[in-house]
Amino acid sequence: MINFFNTYQSLLDHILVNMLLAASQYVVLRAGVFSLGSAGFAALGAYCTALLTTKLGWNPWLSVVVGMMLGTLVSALLALPLSRLRGVFQAVATLAFVQIVLSATQNWVALTNGPMGVNSIPHAAGTASLLLIVVAVVVFLVMMGRYSFGRALDVIREDETVAVSLGISVPYYHRIAFVLSGALAGLSGGLHAISSYSITPQDYGFGLLVAALAMVVLGGRTTVWGALVGALVLTSLPEVFRVFADYRAVVQGLLLMLVIIYLPRGLADTVIAHLKDRRLRRTAAPPVIAAPVGVLTAQTRSRS
Amino acid sequence: MLMQQLLNGIVVGSVYGLFALGFTLLFGVNHIMNMAHGSVFMWGAFAGLFAVLQFDAPIYVALLIGMLAGGAVSVLLDLVAFRPLRRRGGPEFSAIVSSIGADLVLISIAQKLSNTAVMRFPFDAFPVIFFSFMGMRVQLLQLVIMALVVIMVVGLVWYLYRTSFGLRIRSVAYAEQTSRLLGINPGPVNMQVFFISGALAGMAGVLIGLVFNSVHFAMGEPLLLRAFVIIIIGGLGSIPGALIAGMVIGIVQTLSVAYISSGVAEAIVFLALFVVIVLKPTGLFGQPTAAMRVQRA
Numbered sequence: 001m002i003n004f005f006n007t008y009q010s011l012l013d014h015i016l017v018n019m020l021l022a023a024s025q026y027v028v029l030r031a032g033v034f035s036l037g038s039a040g041f042a043a044l045g046a047y048c049t050a051l052l053t054t055k056l057g058w059n060p061w062l063s064v065v066v067g068m069m070l071g072t073l074v075s076a077l078l079a080l081p082l083s084r085l086r087g088v089f090q091a092v093a094t095l096a097f098v099q100i101v102l103s104a105t106q107n108w109v110a111l112t113n114g115p116m117g118v119n120s121i122p123h124a125a126g127t128a129s130l131l132l133i134v135v136a137v138v139v140f141l142v143m144m145g146r147y148s149f150g151r152a153l154d155v156i157r158e159d160e161t162v163a164v165s166l167g168i169s170v171p172y173y174h175r176i177a178f179v180l181s182g183a184l185a186g187l188s189g190g191l192h193a194i195s196s197y198s199i200t201p202q203d204y205g206f207g208l209l210v211a212a213l214a215m216v217v218l219g220g221r222t223t224v225w226g227a228l229v230g231a232l233v234l235t236s237l238p239e240v241f242r243v244f245a246d247y248r249a250v251v252q253g254l255l256l257m258l259v260i261i262y263l264p265r266g267l268a269d270t271v272i273a274h275l276k277d278r279r280l281r282r283t284a285a286p287p288v289i290a291a292p293v294g295v296l297t298a299q300t301r302s303r304s
Numbered sequence: 305m306l307m308q309q310l311l312n313g314i315v316v317g318s319v320y321g322l323f324a325l326g327f328t329l330l331f332g333v334n335h336i337m338n339m340a341h342g343s344v345f346m347w348g349a350f351a352g353l354f355a356v357l358q359f360d361a362p363i364y365v366a367l368l369i370g371m372l373a374g375g376a377v378s379v380l381l382d383l384v385a386f387r388p389l390r391r392r393g394g395p396e397f398s399a400i401v402s403s404i405g406a407d408l409v410l411i412s413i414a415q416k417l418s419n420t421a422v423m424r425f426p427f428d429a430f431p432v433i434f435f436s437f438m439g440m441r442v443q444l445l446q447l448v449i450m451a452l453v454v455i456m457v458v459g460l461v462w463y464l465y466r467t468s469f470g471l472r473i474r475s476v477a478y479a480e481q482t483s484r485l486l487g488i489n490p491g492p493v494n495m496q497v498f499f500i501s502g503a504l505a506g507m508a509g510v511l512i513g514l515v516f517n518s519v520h521f522a523m524g525e526p527l528l529l530r531a532f533v534i535i536i537i538g539g540l541g542s543i544p545g546a547l548i549a550g551m552v553i554g555i556v557q558t559l560s561v562a563y564i565s566s567g568v569a570e571a572i573v574f575l576a577l578f579v580v581i582v583l584k585p586t587g588l589f590g591q592p593t594a595a596m597r598v599q600r601a
Contacts, residue, residue: 034397081582087396088337088540092532093581096574099529103574107567206525210404217401246416253408260401261388 016130020188022215022227029221031177032157037094041071043204045189050118060124064190071186083171105201117200125195220269317554321547323508324534326501332541333477339403342524343410348374348506349513374506375499382498414521539587
């Protein structure tokens with residue numbers, strides 16, 4: 001057991017960090033904000049943390065907090081114009097943000113060392129502390145999802161007109177979801193920096209953006225469990241199937257296509273919806289009220 | 305010097321415009337962002353190069369083969385990645401995710417085939433002839449490229465606005481349900497649009513491969529990102545917008561690479577995109593309807 005743990009410890013750390021990234025992508029998608037900016041905020045958090053610890057000698061954990069605050073601040077600024085946009089426009093605007101951050105990390109050599117990246121960052125984050133942070137974040141997200149905030153996000157995602165008619169301010173909730181996503185991505189980036197010794201600009205480019213999206217699509221984007229499952233599967237898949245290491249991108253791409261076409265709600269969400277359905281059928285009384293139980297009603301009933 | 309750079313910018317920009325034209329056409333008709341359009345472009349370049357290297361094909365044959373290959377890959381994408389989603393009426397979000405998946409697959413197959421190597425057209429693939437014109441050095445290749453782009457654009461506009469096929473495409477783009485009622489089968493129309501946009505991308509692939517004399521598996525991604533900028537600045541679904549914005553981006557990029565640095569060029573281009581998208585999301589030539597058609601993710 002100890003042996004197993006030692007072999008896979010770095011993989012485990014990686015999974016935990018990616019879970020935070022997936023959670024960041026999940027928060028925006030749940031609110032119906034099509035943001036691809038998580039990779040950019042993760043880059044900000046990671047570079048902030050790495051530079052503060054290596055160049056100024058700050059305490060790594062303090063630098064992570066500052067990195068997370070930087071992610072929050074920048075996402076709060078971006079949220080103002082972004083909450084006016086919808087759909088594809090949000091996606092492309094956040095894509096542009098990721099590219100701007102990427103070219104800054106690549107070309108501002110005096111600050112970021114350019115393509116060489118930042119090396120010899122102190123390895124301060126152990127598996128236990130990462131696990132603790134992930135648990136805290138998940139508890140926070142689950143609690144928040146259960147109350148009016150989560151319901152407002154669900155309504156906005158499902159039908160914006162209904163949300164407006166219920167008196168829910170769409171730009172307000174879009175902004176909050178976006179800032180939360182920026183904070184989580186900044187945290188994930190900072191933790192990545194202090195758990196992996198070195199970071200390079202390539203770690204935070206288009207590839208990470210696709211990976212974050214893929215995790216949430218694979219797992220499911222209406223519950224936080226979906227993000228966790230997606231991060232777990234997509235991060236460990238290449239390690240478990242070493243045989244396919246050469247064809248890792250092919251497998252990942254095929255998986256994305258198959259899941260979005262045949263399992264559009266994602267792995268975890270499909271399972272959860274199925275369980276809820278069964279529980280409802282068992283508790284729900286005789287087939288007199290056999291009206292088709294829609295997904296939305298099923299969710300709201302089981303929550304109340 | 306400035307004039308020379310401007311000329312280079314216009315040539316590169318017109319190829320960008322050609323690529324973005326197919327991208328914007330797909331958005332205008334099918335309302336999807338095809339994230340795999342960059343790999344269609346790359347496969348076009350691969351096919352053209354293959355024809356030249358294996359069969360000593362002359363360059364115009366290679367161009368045709370590149371176009372056919374691009375069109376074929378694009379139609380295949382439609383069948384595999386988009387049609388199942390369309391049939392179910394999945395949201396726009398799922399089309400983007402599915403095409404990202406297809407993109408990963410296409411890129412890694414190309415990487416395997418090429419062994420991650422950067423390949424080149426043979427030196428004599430295209431005759432290197434220079435003209436002097438008002439103190440500028442103009443390559444024959446540059447003239448041919450501009451002529452080709454003009455021909456393709458005129459041909460496309462003629463096809464869209466002067467033939468019955470084009471009429472069908474436009475009516476499906478305007479209202480798919482209504483055209484179905486009027487007896488137009490959207491399936492073949494969509495396939496045509498995918499073929500045309502793929503062929504444009506394939507041609508752009510061979511041309512870019514010739515201009516920069518390098519063909520490699522990752523050549524699609526930077527162009528796709530640039531095409532995003534172009535179609536947003538030009539207005540989603542707008543043909544003149546794509547061409548003009550393509551030229552502008554080509555010129556801005558060439559000038560800032562020549563006078564500042566290539567890293568700054570990228571930042572300037574994406575900053576411009578961000579400003580346009582926040583201040584005027586419909587772009588310079590877009591119609592407001594294009595923005596309204598965009599559904600929620």
